[in-house]
Amino acid sequence: MTTASGASPTRPPLGITALGAYAPARVISNADFEARLETNAEWIESRTGIRERRFAAEDEFTSDVGVGAVRDLLARDPDALSEVDAVICATVSPDALMPSTAALIAMQVGLTGVAAFDLSTACSGFVYGLSVAQGLILAGTARRVLVVGAEALSKVVDQDDRNTAILFGDGAGAAVVGPVPQGYGFQQFVLGADGAGGSSLYIRCAATKLPGGFEMAPGVGMNGREVFKFAVRVLGDSGNEVLAKTGLTSRDVDWVVPHQANIRIIEAANERFGVPMSRTVVNVDRYGNTSSATVPLALREALDDGRIQEGHQLLLVAFGGGLSWAAGTMRWWAGTPSLQPRAAAAAEVPA
Known part of the structure; x- marks a missing residue:
């Protein structure tokens, strides 16, 4: 989609x-x-x-x-x-x-x-x-x-x-x-999900089994090997798809802001869409996988330390349970007070 x-x-x-x-x-x-x-x-x-x-x-x-x-x-x-x-x-x-x-x-x-x-x-x-x-x-x-x-x-x-x-x-x-002003903001989004992979990553709630008969254990269930393979493929594919829809190539990307699940997943996915780690925002080392919070936490940190600046081309990519995926392109605008770097403790997310 x-x-x-x-x-x-x-x-x-x-x-x-x-x-x-x-x-x-x-x-x-x-x-x-x-x-x-x-x-x-x-x-x-x-x-x-x-x-x-x-x-x-x-x-x-x-x-x-x-x-x-x-x-x-x-x-x-x-x-x-x-x-x-x-x-x-x-x-x-x-x-x-x-x-x-x-x-x-x-x-x-x-x-x-x-x-x-x-x-x-x-x-x-x-x-x-x-x-x-x-x-x-x-x-x-x-x-x-x-x-x-x-x-x-x-x-x-x-x-x-x-x-x-x-x-x-x-x-x-x-x-x-x-x-936002002309020339800035969202360009394209690519969204998707595949419920057939639901047994690989889930949080059990009311049901005890998924369609097809897969029995869910209480709490969070994860098949690490399957999630890794899915994540590397879908991050790379969705990133390439949204760049193509925007009319861009990996060379046009100033910063990738990926879901912070695992450094090995990020590295492998980057190889698939051809953006080096030097242009990738990573803070998984200090916050782990915060699920839906990882992309904005990483984005905020890269603004505070001055890496992301007005006019930069961003690629946002994420995957999750569902199994789901999402990618988006945007030209960054920094025209309001909250989009400026934090003067003190620049690299630290507020606690």
């Missing part, structure tokens, strides 16, 4: 007009797993690229980390939520099945009465959310949309399961989608 740019002779293009991020204060290092799991810190880093991740506090949940990202956005630009009349929260660790986490976030940041709903495509959720936000605005349903990617995965992952416990962390990113 491909969705086109929002630009037209009578309508300005659409893009990100504000961006914030949040990571919980509690840092969990690889060494913290050694005492109770059959693993060691060096093995985890060599296999995944992860050195540490953040865990939410005992009384801190997905809506709380999402609100943290929105408050960071507002601290950078107090007027950032002006004209926002819809909220999308991409998450697979919602506070509850209902009410939506989006509604809980909206309430706490003063957006009472706006449209609000959750989006569940796992790690590709934030890029999905940007595309859906564009569609709402183009349809005339919304003027500006707040898209939040937020997760408290430490609450749902079995911390005694070595296959998954070492991978996931908590965090959030928040972006406002709205009009």
Whole structure:
């Protein structure tokens, strides 16, 4: 599925007009797993690229980390939520099945009465959310949309399961989608999903088995080998597809901002669409896999340290449970206060 740019002779293009991020204060290092799991810190880093991740506090949940990202956005630009009349929260660790986490976030940041709903495509959720936000605005349903990617995965992952416990962390990113000047903003999106791969990566809820009879274990289930193969293929293919739809090649890309699942996946996928690691934003070493929050966390960090600048051509690529995938191209605009680098502690995501 491909969705086109929002630009037209009578309508300005659409893009990100504000961006914030949040990571919980509690840092969990690889060494913290050694005492109770059959693993060691060096093995985890060599296999995944992860050195540490953040865990939410005992009384801190997905809506709380999402609100943290929105408050960071507002601290950078107090007027950032002006004209926002819809909220999308991409998450697979919602506070509850209902009410939506989006509604809980909206309430706490003063957006009472706006449209609000959750989006569940796992790690590709934030890029999905940007595309859906564009569609709402183009349809005339919304003027500006707040898209939040937020997760408290430490609450749902079995911390005694070595296959998954070492991978996931908590965090959030928040972006406002709205009009930007001509020549900037979203260009193309490519979205997709294949439910036949659902047994390779899932979080069990009401059902105990998937169509076809696959029995799901409680909590998070993952077939690491199958996910790796799928991720490398689909990241490369969707990245190449969205570049072709935009009329670009890998040489035109200033920065790739990928889903931060595993450094080996990122490296292998980059080879498929031909962008070197030197032009790829990576922070999986310090935050682990925060699912729908990885892309905005990485994007915010690269803005704060000055790597991403106005006019840069970006490629966003992600994959997730579903199995799902999403890729998008955009020309970066930096014309609002929240899109400027943070002067102090430039490389540090606010906690």
